[in-house]
Amino acid sequence: MSEMEVPIPAVSQPVLAAPAPAASQPLTPRRLMLRRASRHVGLIIGGSVFLFVVIVALFAPYIAPYGPYDQDAARRLMDPIWSAGGSWAHPLGTDALGRDVLSRMIYGARISLYISVTASLIAAFIGTVIGMIGGYYGGRIDAVVLYIINVKLSLPIVLVALAVISITASSVGLLIAILGLLTWDRYALVTRSMTQQMREREFILAARGAGASDLYIITRELLPNLLDQIIVLVTLEVAILILVEAALSFLGLGVPPPTPTWGSIISEGRGMMFFKPHMVMIPGVAILILVIAINLAGDGIRDVTAPEGRA
Amino acid sequence: MRRFIIHRLLVALLVIVTVSLVGFSLLRLSGNLAAVLAGEGASPEAIAKVAAQYGLDRPFFIQYLDWAFHALQGDLGRSLFNNEPVADMIMSRIGVTITLAVCSLLFGIVVAIPLGVLAATQPNSWLDRACLSLAVFGQAVPGFWFGLILIYVFGVKMQLFPISGSETWDSFVLPTVCLGIGVMPSIMRLTRAGMLDVLSSDYVRTARAKGLSQRSILFKHALRNAILPVVSIAAVQLGFLLGGSVIIESVFALNGVGLLAFQAIANADFPVVQSILIFLSVSYVMLTVIAELINARLDPRIRL
Numbered sequence: 001m002s003e004m005e006v007p008i009p010a011v012s013q014p015v016l017a018a019p020a021p022a023a024s025q026p027l028t029p030r031r032l033m034l035r036r037a038s039r040h041v042g043l044i045i046g047g048s049v050f051l052f053v054v055i056v057a058l059f060a061p062y063i064a065p066y067g068p069y070d071q072d073a074a075r076r077l078m079d080p081i082w083s084a085g086g087s088w089a090h091p092l093g094t095d096a097l098g099r100d101v102l103s104r105m106i107y108g109a110r111i112s113l114y115i116s117v118t119a120s121l122i123a124a125f126i127g128t129v130i131g132m133i134g135g136y137y138g139g140r141i142d143a144v145v146l147y148i149i150n151v152k153l154s155l156p157i158v159l160v161a162l163a164v165i166s167i168t169a170s171s172v173g174l175l176i177a178i179l180g181l182l183t184w185d186r187y188a189l190v191t192r193s194m195t196q197q198m199r200e201r202e203f204i205l206a207a208r209g210a211g212a213s214d215l216y217i218i219t220r221e222l223l224p225n226l227l228d229q230i231i232v233l234v235t236l237e238v239a240i241l242i243l244v245e246a247a248l249s250f251l252g253l254g255v256p257p258p259t260p261t262w263g264s265i266i267s268e269g270r271g272m273m274f275f276k277p278h279m280v281m282i283p284g285v286a287i288l289i290l291v292i293a294i295n296l297a298g299d300g301i302r303d304v305t306a307p308e309g310r311a
Numbered sequence: 312m313r314r315f316i317i318h319r320l321l322v323a324l325l326v327i328v329t330v331s332l333v334g335f336s337l338l339r340l341s342g343n344l345a346a347v348l349a350g351e352g353a354s355p356e357a358i359a360k361v362a363a364q365y366g367l368d369r370p371f372f373i374q375y376l377d378w379a380f381h382a383l384q385g386d387l388g389r390s391l392f393n394n395e396p397v398a399d400m401i402m403s404r405i406g407v408t409i410t411l412a413v414c415s416l417l418f419g420i421v422v423a424i425p426l427g428v429l430a431a432t433q434p435n436s437w438l439d440r441a442c443l444s445l446a447v448f449g450q451a452v453p454g455f456w457f458g459l460i461l462i463y464v465f466g467v468k469m470q471l472f473p474i475s476g477s478e479t480w481d482s483f484v485l486p487t488v489c490l491g492i493g494v495m496p497s498i499m500r501l502t503r504a505g506m507l508d509v510l511s512s513d514y515v516r517t518a519r520a521k522g523l524s525q526r527s528i529l530f531k532h533a534l535r536n537a538i539l540p541v542v543s544i545a546a547v548q549l550g551f552l553l554g555g556s557v558i559i560e561s562v563f564a565l566n567g568v569g570l571l572a573f574q575a576i577a578n579a580d581f582p583v584v585q586s587i588l589i590f591l592s593v594s595y596v597m598l599t600v601i602a603e604l605i606n607a608r609l610d611p612r613i614r615l
Contacts, residue, residue, distance in 0.1 A: 147322070151329045154592040154599075156554025159572055160337065163584050166576045167338060167347055243453050247558050250455050251573065266456055273459060274467055284456035291451035 036304045043300025049293035057110040065090075065100060068107035068260050072098040080278050092282055095268060101279070104260040105286060111261045115176055116241035120234050122180030127187025128230060132218055134188070135195025142192075149188050157182045158247060165253045172255055175248070179241055187233055191226055198222060228305040235298030239291045246287055262287050315607060323600045327593050331382075334589040335375050338581050339367075347579050348391065382589075388582040392575070397586045401568060408560070408567035411486055412552035416545060418491030419498055424541070427502025428529055431510060431537075442503070446496035454555070458489045458562040475564035486563045490555065494548050498541055505537030539609055546602030550595035 037043055056063055076098040079085040083093075092101040134145025161178050168174060198204060199222075207221050246263030248254035255261045262283045269279025338344060345362035346353065353361075362368040366377070381388070387397035430442040465485060466474035473482040509515060510533055518528045556569035564570065568587055575583035 147326065147329075150322075150326045150596075150599075151333065154326060154330050154550075154595040155333065156557075156588070156591045156595070158557050159554060159588055159591065162557065162573070162576050163338060163588060166579065166584075167344070167581075239451065243451075246453050247455055250453075251558065251561060253576070263453075266453075266459070270459060273463060277463060280456070280459055280463075284453060284460070287453050287456065288448075288451055291453075292447055295447060295451055 033304055037300070040300045040304055042296040043304060046293040046296025046298075046300060049289065050297050053109055053290055053293075054113065056106055057113050060106045060110045064103035064106040066103040068099070068104050069258055070099060070103070072100075074098070077272070077276060079276075080282070083278070093276075093278060095265075095279065096272065101265070101282060104265055105262070105283065108260040108262045108265055108283070109286075109290075111172065111255055111259060112242055112245055112263075113238075115172060115179065115245050115255070115261075116238045119176045119179035119183065119241050120237040122176065123182075123184040123237060124187050124230055124234050126180070127184030128191045128223075128226070130184070131188035131191030132195050132222060132226070135192040136199055136214070136218055136222065138196070138199075145188070145192065149185055149192075152182075152185050152188075155182065157244065161244070161248055162251065162253050165248070170253060170256050172259075175245065175254060179244065183237060183241065183244075186237065187230065190229055190233060194226055194229060195222055198225060228301075232298055232302045232305070235294055235301060239294040239298070242287065242291055242294070312607070316604065319600055319603055323596050326596050330592040330596065331379065331589045332375060334585055334592060335378060336371070337588070338585055339371065339374075344581060348581075382586075387586040390575075390580050390583050392578045392580045392583075397582050400571060400583060401586060401590060404566060404568050404571050406567075407565055408553060408556050408569060411483060411490065411556055411560070411565060411567060412549055414483055414487040415490035415552055416494055416549050418487050419494030419548070420541075420545065422491070423495045423498035424502050424534075424538070427499040428506055428534060430499070431503045431506030432529065434507060439503075442499065446499050449492045449496040452492065454489055454493055455558050455562050457492065458485070458559060461485045461489055462563070476566070482563075482565070486559050486565055489562075490552060490559050493555070494552065497544060497548070501541050501544060502537060505540060506533055509533045509537045539606070542609065543602045543606045546598045546605070550598040553594055554591050 072094065075090065075094050077096055078087070078090050078094040080093040080101070081088060081091045090100050090102065092105065094100055095104070130145055130148065134142040160182060161175075164178055165174065204217060204221055207217050212221070242262075245254055245261065246266070249261045249263030250267045252264075252267060254263055257264060265283040266280050269276065269283070273280045343358070345358050345365070345367050348365070349358045349361040359368070366374060369377075378388070385398055387401070389396055390400060426442045426445070430439040433439055462474045462485065465471045472484050473479065474485070476482050506529075515528060515533055518532050523532075553568075556565075556567060557572055558569070559565070560567045560569035561573045568590070572584060572587040574580075575587070
């Protein structure tokens with residue numbers, strides 16, 4: 001490694017002033033983090049799988065061999081490549097309408113990721129705002145915040161989503177809004193307690209003493225210190241939302257057909273499960289692998305950014 | 312202690328009132344209920360007639376107060392689908408849902424606590440990794456899909472268990488496994504972390520020095536203290552399980568409240584949907600209060 005490193009911008013996090021090692025490689029917090037990341041097997045495996053799915057989803061039109069709605073009436077219910085009747089023309093076989101399962105899986109990844117990532121960003125925004133306000137101001141404001149969180153926690157997510165979707169016509173945008181509005185509680189709980197712990201720390205008192213406004217302290221002093229935690233939560237919530245979206249689509253009240261999602265592909269294959277089990281196995285295993293990968297990546301990010309909290 | 316209990320109950324009451332208001336307004340705000348009930352392509356006159364028939368043309372708050380007044384007397388209205396009293400419909404099915412939720416919770420606990428203890432005795436061993444892998448699987452597997460796989464393997468191929476219905480005890484086996492596997496990871500992680508903590512404490516070292524057997528140390532001395540947080544999470548999980556039964560009951564055609572909710576949604580039977588929604592929320596609030604009170608009893612520091 002060269003000695004002429006570009007100076008790394010100081011991290012706003014109040015790092016415990018450890019005596020700087022006089023070695024040739026100064027161990028800045030960021031370099032320590034990268035070093036831990038490069039040795040974290042779970043993060044590397046989970047992150048790679050997740051990245052792979054994201055790339056496939058982004059470039060779906062270029063990667064998928066067929067369109068998601070292309071029907072080939074002559075080739076219906078073909079077996080995947082590993083069974084006797086499989087062919088490379090349709091590696092994962094075709095469904096009851098003669099649509100290519102691989103292509104539908106690829107386009108399905110696109111919808112599932114789009115919904116879960118956008119919804120968890122919305123939830124992260126709502127939850128962080130609510131949680132930080134409660135944690136920062138305390139007292140009565142905090143009591144109100146806790147009460148709102150309690151009300152939210154007591155609503156059964158799947159049932160509320162199903163009920164609302166059944167009345168309004170279902171669409172991708174609506175699904176994102178509902179899921180975003182129903183899953184902000186964890187962000188609120190975590191940011192609230194972290195803000196509480198941090199609000200009496202010296203750097204906040206200093207900012208207050210220097211005449212900074214509450215808004216400035218919350219957005220410029222507190223938020224950067226919560227960002228690592230929020231990123232970890234977003235990752236883990238994306239995994240949960242993928243499962244919720246799949247369940248809603250499976251029950252027929254998620255993304256409206258014929259748009260493919262992994263949940264709706266399972267639902268379509270359910271009727272044929274007993275003689276074509278791969279129709280249910282393929283999308284289910286895909287969901288399982290993706291969710292495990294995202295969980296591994298999320299846990300990895302937590303280990304790397306906050307090693308002291310490692311279990 | 313009494314002040315603590317009264318305060319907690321008051322807050323819970325406030326949350327219950329709010330939740331009932333939210334549940335009541337959700338269906339009314341998310342679309343024109345009268346139009347949904349009148350059916351597609353109904354004329355404005357027909358919609359107005361339906362609205363008048365169900366009292367939907369009254370001011371929102373009057374509708375709520377009217378509903379709440381009757382609900383407090385145990386009258387949740389009648390189903391639009393078969394005109395049965397909603398309270399009776401829920402009551403006749405709640406047993407199935409509670410059985411499923413309690414069995415799943417017990418299944419989760421019975422699997423998770425011994426594995427969590429085992430994992431904590433040998434951290435970072437292959438045993439620990441195997442337990443962790445099981446937890447990772449339980450956290451990531453889509454419940455409805457796992458249900459289908461269980462039906463295929465144990466119901467159809469091996470014909471060990473019935474794949475639908477709720478008439479006999481063995482029809483609960485597959486749904487219990489399916490729902491319980493989702494509860495298991497958090498309990499296992501909590502047990503493992505708690506045990507790791509306790510096993511390095513002084514009194515465990517003293518117990519070791521006294522020459523007590525490993526089993527006596529683990530289960531008599533350590534587990535009792537490590538398990539405190541598990542007690543409180545178990546009650547909260549029970550609330551989640553009641554709410555999560557919608558999906559699993561639909562997959563296994565278990566005739567509980569979850570399946571009822573799903574069918575009511577399909578039939579646009581809004582008095583039933585709204586009642587179940589509020590019923591499940593209120594159960595959740597009560598369970599969390601009970602968990603808090605148990606915790607306060609076990610750990611006096613919380614009461615302060």
